Amino acid sequence: MTRRTRVRDARPARAAAVLLVLLAAVSCARKQMPSGGPPDTTPPRVLEVVPDSGATGVSRAIHPSVEFSEGMDPRTAGLAVELAPRVEIKQRRWSGRKLTLVFQDSLAAEQTYTMFVGADARDRHGNALIEGRTVPFSTAAHFPPGVIEGEVVATGFPAPGTFLWCYPEGHSPDSTARDFEAVGLAGEGGAFRVTGLHVPGRYRLWAFADLNHNHSFEPGQDLLVPADTTLGLTAAQPVASGLMLRVINPKAPGHLKGTVLDTLKDERGTLRLISISVRDSTRRLLYDVDPSGGFDFSWDPGTYKVRAFRDLDKNKGWKRDEEPASEETQVTVPPGGTLELPPLVLVRAPKKPAGP
Secondary structure, three states: OHHHHHHHHHHHHHHHHHHHHHHHHHHHHHHOOOOOOOOOOOOOOEEEEEOOOOEOOOOOOOOOEEEEOOOEOHHHHHHHEEEEOOOOEEEEEEEOOEEEEEEOOOOOOOOEEEEEEOOOOEEOOOOEOOOOEEEEEEOOOOOOOEEEEEEEEEEOOOOOOOEEEEEEOOOOOOOOOOOOOEEEEOOHHHEEEEEEEOOOEEEEEEEEEOOOOOOOOOOOOOEEEEOOOOEEEOOOOOEEEEEEEEEEOOOOOEEEEEEEEEOOOOOOOEEEEEEEEOOOOOOEEEEEOOOOOEEEEEEOOEEEEEEEEEEOOOOOOOOOOOOOEOOOEEEEEOOOOEEEOOOEEEEOOOOOOOOO
């Protein structure tokens, strides 16, 4: 009798001990820091490039290299590094953070090249390069002194990363778009500098915005815009400064901003804006306006007929004879720009004529 009682009493004690162990484990688990650490959001940088910018007498058998500040995604970073004039790359070799290019053939004698690192190179966490870089060098004993510098003023896309293709006067991009004499790359603020040009000579620049980031010009998707002036470089004046290239992406959405003014003080229903494309009248879009009346919408470039109205029954359609509305106004939204409208004033719907 006494032995059986001891056995029954031991069971609650063992259960309590197990419960204490579990509680301690949970408590310890809660005290641990989350695994993995904070996400990496730091953009990578280019630490070193071989050969150096402006180097002369470079070996025709050189294997150029680029070292980054951290481990890179081999695909995006490898494709972002190229040479102009175009050189066939046989192999892209990675050793840690360093990329080395192996060419199919030797470089040409007495030739100036530009190695560029595109800003679309990404690290292993998907962060894009903080800024692209161009590195001109020459297999000749002397580096050509010609320089063209200026600024890309971009509308509808970011200026940094825009390429500047330089052609002798009378030449323009061919089907390969890689026959230029020199190339530059716009950096912070759109500033660029194309170096290594022979003097005397006359040159024209073309701005190439690789909007789909495939390193190839595709009409209808990318932008290729020529400068409207030709620049002459001489031995006495080998540097041309202050060139400004304005480039607009015609497909970039614009902003339509304004206010709906409701002097009727009617807070029923929903305040809405209706737009009809002038080019395609079947394209009708409806937008809800903040109760305060202010709006800022992103629209595709084009011309529209716009009207504000108060949708009293919330059926998303304007009842001409019943619901207050503004006069219809025609607006043209510029690509990548902002259009501010005068206030759209709601007025009462006209009364229906009395019956006979």
